[in-house]
Amino acid sequence: LSEKLQNALSKLKGKGKLNEKDVDLAMREVKLALLEADVNFKVVKNFINDVKKRAVGSEVMNSLTPGQQVVKIVNDELTKLMGERESKINFSSSPPTIILMCGLQGAGKTTTAAKLSMSFKKQNRRPLLVACDIYRPAAIKQLEVVGEKAQVPVFSMGDKINPVDIAKAALEHGKKNGNDVIIIDTAGRLHIDEDLMAELENIKNVLNPEEVLLVVDSMTGQDAVNVAETFDEKLGITGVILTKLDGDARGGAALSIRAVTNKPIKFVAMGEKLEDLEPFHPDRMASRILGMGDVLTLIEKAQSAIDAQKAMELEEKLRTQQFTLDDFLDQLDQMKNLGPLDQIVGMIPGLNSKALKNVDVNEKELVKIKAIIQSMTKKERQDPSIIDSGRKKRISVGSGTNIQEVNKLLKQFKETKKMMKRFTDMGKMFKKGGGMK
Numbered sequence: 010l011s012e013k014l015q016n017a018l019s020k021l022k023g024k025g026k027l028n029e030k031d032v033d034l035a036m037r038e039v040k041l042a043l044l045e046a047d048v049n050f051k052v053v054k055n056f057i058n059d060v061k062k063r064a065v066g067s068e069v070m071n072s073l074t075p076g077q078q079v080v081k082i083v084n085d086e087l088t089k090l091m092g093e094r095e096s097k098i099n100f101s102s103s104p105p106t107i108i109l110m111c112g113l114q115g116a117g118k119t120t121t122a123a124k125l126s127m128s129f130k131k132q133n134r135r136p137l138l139v140a141c142d143i144y145r146p147a148a149i150k151q152l153e154v155v156g157e158k159a160q161v162p163v164f165s166m167g168d169k170i171n172p173v174d175i176a177k178a179a180l181e182h183g184k185k186n187g188n189d190v191i192i193i194d195t196a197g198r199l200h201i202d203e204d205l206m207a208e209l210e211n212i213k214n215v216l217n218p219e220e221v222l223l224v225v226d227s228m229t230g231q232d233a234v235n236v237a238e239t240f241d242e243k244l245g246i247t248g249v250i251l252t253k254l255d256g257d258a259r260g261g262a263a264l265s266i267r268a269v270t271n272k273p274i275k276f277v278a279m280g281e282k283l284e285d286l287e288p289f290h291p292d293r294m295a296s297r298i299l300g301m302g303d304v305l306t307l308i309e310k311a312q313s314a315i316d317a318q319k320a321m322e323l324e325e326k327l328r329t330q331q332f333t334l335d336d337f338l339d340q341l342d343q344m345k346n347l348g349p350l351d352q353i354v355g356m357i358p359g360l361n362s363k364a365l366k367n368v369d370v371n372e373k374e375l376v377k378i379k380a381i382i383q384s385m386t387k388k389e390r391q392d393p394s395i396i397d398s399g400r401k402k403r404i405s406v407g408s409g410t411n412i413q414e415v416n417k418l419l420k421q422f423k424e425t426k427k428m429m430k431r432f433t434d435m436g437k438m439f440k441k442g443g444g445m446k
């Protein structure tokens with residue numbers, strides 16, 4: 010899905026001005042990409058309409074970077090589709106908090122129950138796992154094994170007792186032992202059937218859980234969405250956990266579930282190990298699908314902080330390698346508007362903050378830097394390579410600094426020049442529509 014969407018959108022990125030036809034064409038491709046990724050048909054239709062409505066406005070069309078604006082709109086709408094914000098576990102104000110896990114066989118309930126319990130333990134809670142799957146051979150043993158790995162106690166009563174009674178006994182046990190989160194692992198079936206639903210409903214009625222979390226296998230795509238719809242209708246769920254995202258190349262389930270059921274995806278599992286569980290962040294998932302890391306945030310920041318005209322001039326200078334110390338001074342002032350430098354650098358894919366260790370931007374430094382640059386001749390500012398030790402001495406005396414500080418500035422200038430080259434290379438990639446990793 011990522012690749013297809015990127016392709017569809019990259020055509021827009023390169024264009025200076027867009028008309029309605031450009032957007033229409035790109036949206037047709039986006040639509041196909043989403044359908045191929047097994048996103049629910051109705052969801053796709055609404056999504057495309059929403060994007061179009063926003064993209065065809067004059068504000069976007071007349072902006073400096075209409076292509077990028079449309080990409081941003083697609084990104085926003087994808088985020089919205091998946092629920093906008095992270096949805097956290099609802100903890101009861103009078104513990105224990107009860108979490109009922111449900112889902113089809115093999116979806117990952119037992120594994121995910123253990124993963125969840127481990128994450129609660131890390132938050133200094135005292136979870137208890139409860140074995141209510143009495144049907145699948147060795148299901149109890151499986152929970153005991155993963156429970157041990159997670160170092161979380163497991164409550165079980167064998168497979169001769171009714172799951173509803175096990176659940177009741179587990180609640181008593183948990184209260185007595187000071188467990189503040191009780192996670193009930195239940196049985197699944199190959200398909201949804203009435204018996205299973207009735208049993209889950211009984212457990213739910215008896216325990217009155219804070220959370221009924223449906224575990225679905227993201228690799229099953231549209232089936233996962235249908236399962237979610239049915240479970241929600243029959244049982245009522247409070248959230249979804251998407252498993253096996255590590256094997257899901259299409260992303261259709263992640264994109265449709267929220268829109269179809271109106272229930273949030275709370276976690277995603279991306280591997281078999283106990284650590285492989287993450288809270289679900291719709292915005293991160295959206296940019297992952299669009300394949301561009303936090304570049305969008307960076308574009309947003311840059312657009313608001315950097316004067317577009319100046320940025321264009323700068324780009325021209327960088328391209329022709331005419332970036333001078335005067336520009337450097339200008340640039341340092343602009344960078345200040347962007348926010349903490351290390352934060353900015355963290356958003357540039359492939360560039361780590363180590364590269365900028367020597368670039369320190371604070372007020373005092375700026376005053377000094379200004380003084381040093383102002384003590385240079387015009388020629389020196391154009392071509393710092395001519396600054397030998399004699400010139401350095403003169404500059405340091407003239408600016409009331411010392412040789413080390415002059416050296417430091419020259420080094421910073423070099424680093425910045427390198428970094429600015431990174432920025433422009435990135436810009437070029439955008440124009441060509443190249444993929445970002």
Ligand code: GDP
Pocket residue numbers: 112113114115116117118119120121197224252253254255256278279280281285
């Ligand atoms: P249950 O029947 O719903 O309890 O499912 P299980 O917890 O027994 O999981 C079924 C299989 O899926 C097991 O082999 C798990 O190791 C595997 N599994 C669960 N979650 C994930 C995941 O996020 N990624 C991968 N690759 N495998 C998973």
Ligand code: MG
Pocket residue numbers: 118119120142148195
């Ligand atoms: Mg199981």
